[in-house]
Amino acid sequence: MPNNTHVQVEIAQLNIHIVRQSQNASLRVEPTLVEEIKKAQHKDKDLMKIREQTRENKALFFRVDDKGTLWYKHRICVPKEGKF
Secondary structure, three states: OOOOHHHHHHHHHHOOOOEEOOOOEEOOOOOOHHHHHHHHHOOOHHHHHHHHHHHOOOOOOEEEOOOOOEEEOOEEOOOOOOOO
16 A cells, blocks of 8 residues: 555645535535634734734744735734634
8 A cells, every 4th residue: 555644744734524424425615714713814904014014024923925815923924804
């Protein structure tokens, strides 16, 4: 049997789960909580102000990562509005 560890790691990183709903198995892909937070960050006025301040190096301890996600230290910034 071939070693498929790399495939298992990739699936874990994508947060994919197979859910058996009946006799036929189906795969349902849904956004993760983190993905929903990332999208919602761009709709929050306060977080957009902080994002702009990070470009000007005026937001101490805030950063935007290479995927465009806003962080405070090691914590993701969650918008005030939304169902999280």
